[in-house]
Amino acid sequence: YGELNARANRLASRLRTHGIGTDVVVGLALERSITMMVALLAVLKAGGAYLPLDPDYPAERLAHMLGDSGAKLLLTQAALLDRFAPALRTSGAEAWLLDTESGDGDDANLDLEIHPESLAYVIYTSGSTGLPKGVMVRHGAVTNFLATMAEQPGIARDDRVLGLTSLSFDIAVLELWLPLTHGAQVVLADRTAAHDPAVLKAMVARHGVTMIQATPSSWRMLLDHDETTDWLPGDGRVLSGGEALAPDLARRLTALSREVWNLYGPTETTVWSARHRLDAAESQPMLGGPIGNTTLYVLDGHLNLAPVGVTGELFIGGAGLARGYWQRASLSAERFVPDPFGADGARLYRTGDLARWRADGVLDHVGRADHQVKIRGHRIELGEIEARLREQPGVRDSVVVARELGGSRQLVGYVSGEDALDGASLRAALVPVLPDYMVPSRVMVLPQLPLTPNGKIDRKALPQPDARPSERAR
CATH class of the missing domain: 3.30.300.30 (ANL, C-terminal domain)
Structure with a gap:
């Protein structure tokens, strides 16, 4: 931890000297390595907001994201520079190569106060107009998310969490920041390992991983590889989210681990907004209930509360809401609407998901209200x-x-x-x-x-x- 902190501080001091501060967006295009972790921490320590740019994305998409975000600095590596050449040309951004880290900069923590409304990251999601849109996620939303995830599913100092997910998918926030904010360990899988079930299983066993978060598709990849079940400790935690969890897969996961969680949430409400610990006897996985400081409403077409058992659109409110979409005020107003049940100025995010409450207070996912999948x-x-x-x-x-x-x-x-x-x-x-x-x-x-x-x-x-x-x- 001391070494990681010192390296991040050195880079952060250079970033501050370069003008990186509150709400300044910095692009990150790095292989999954210690250098990536140093860069993530450094941007936040400098007060800036990081913009994940996955090297596997098409060059045209990367150029749009870098240009649209207004980022004037890209932290990357020599092997990836050619990949980002078109994006750098069109955006006018400067590239810093972090392959050989500079020894310049102070090792000490920077004297900086971060406001809860300041941007922590901007992450681009698919857009209905043909271009991706940037979601502006606040520091306050991230810290609320991490605090409530630390309670359930929970984290301990002796936990080892598998860092499996690309930075461009916001569930990586849990894999990287939750363990580091509680003295635990991150076992970071590189891009090649992330797509190889044999390598992942061996990594989990070798490093004694105790918590794995993955999408249902990734869980199927792991479980279908072979029939072994001893690669994850029996007391390990299994987290599944990002898409609907099928009943058959839920049964396989509960056979793998004594603690299995189904998680739900859109990027606009900061990673996960609902959680449910699965019971092996459940026939259909549920979305469960809200995480801390979060409200879930099932509303009809007139924004009235739908009765228990009646399907409506799911709206989410509370501390996890993002600011809105980067430079898309009209779209922000369309998706982030006034909260008719909250205090003045409170907002709700309309998810487009259809849901209904069960009599026992657990939320069921029914489908989509639009054509988002x-x-x-x-x-x-x-x-x-x-x-x-x-x-x-x-x-x-x-x-x-x-x-x-x-x-x-x-x-x-x-x-x-x-x-x-x-x-x-x-x-x-x-x-x-x-x-x-x-x-x-x-x-x-x-x-x-x-x-x-x-x-x-x-x-x-x-x-x-x-x-x-x-x-x-x-």
Whole structure:
């Protein structure tokens, strides 16, 4: 801890000298290593806000995020510099290479007060207009989240937490900051290990990992690799979130560990807003109840409270709410609405999720009120993918849906337009401009998209694809 703190202080003092302070955004594009942890701490110690930039993202997306955020400094490494060259050119940002850390700077902690409303990080999520949007997360929201997570599921100084998730996915906040704020250890998996179940299981066993957080998709990857169950200590904690937890997977997880938690929350309310400890006898995993200083409301279309057992839209209020969207005031006003049940100035975030309260006070997740989906733990606005498809030559219209195919949830694209359109070519055109989890596994070309009587696309009438990665339907 002393070494990590000293290294972060040295970099933080350089950042302060460079003008990094309150609400100043700093881009981070680093391999998963000690250097990444030093840079994260240094940005926060200097008073700035970090912007995660995943090197695996398409260059065009990275350029938009860096430029849109207004970040004028990127902390990165020599091996990644070429990847960010277009983004640096268009944004005018300066790059600092952290491969060889400078010895300059003071080892002492900086004399700096952080206000709860100051930005801790800006993280970009999928946007319905075709461009990702930045969520502005406050220090007060992060500290509230960590404080309540320390109570349940809990953390102790002898815990060892697996750092598995990319910084661009906000659940990494729990994996990295929760153990470090309570004297525990982080076992950091690099990008290669994060996708290799054999390597991950060996790492968990070798380092005595006691807490693992992962999406249901990642848990399936680990559990399907082999039938062994001795790689995680029997008293370890299992955390699952980011997408719906299927009953069969819940049963497998409760057989793996005595303590399994199902977690729920959008980025806009700071990682997790609801939690539920699973009982092995449960037939259907629940969202549970709110974390500390958080309110959950199920409301009807008039923003009235829905009765117990009646489905409505889930709204979240309390200490975890983000400021809003970076430079998107109208969108912020649309999604962050006045709280009719709270004090003056209080807000609620409308999640777009459908839920209902059970008589025992536990929250059930029912589905989505819009066409936003989660794939492999990532929240995706299908409109962003549809907009990218419509940009392709010859495409007249497009729609993207999530389907259960081959035992997994996958994206399928449908387009109409010129006769020469080819699904495989259209899919290939999306690879350079979208993250891999947003590229449809199949693209079908239709003579025209089916419509409802009121002229809207009839998603229920879209044909079911077969096993081929792209196809033409007639």
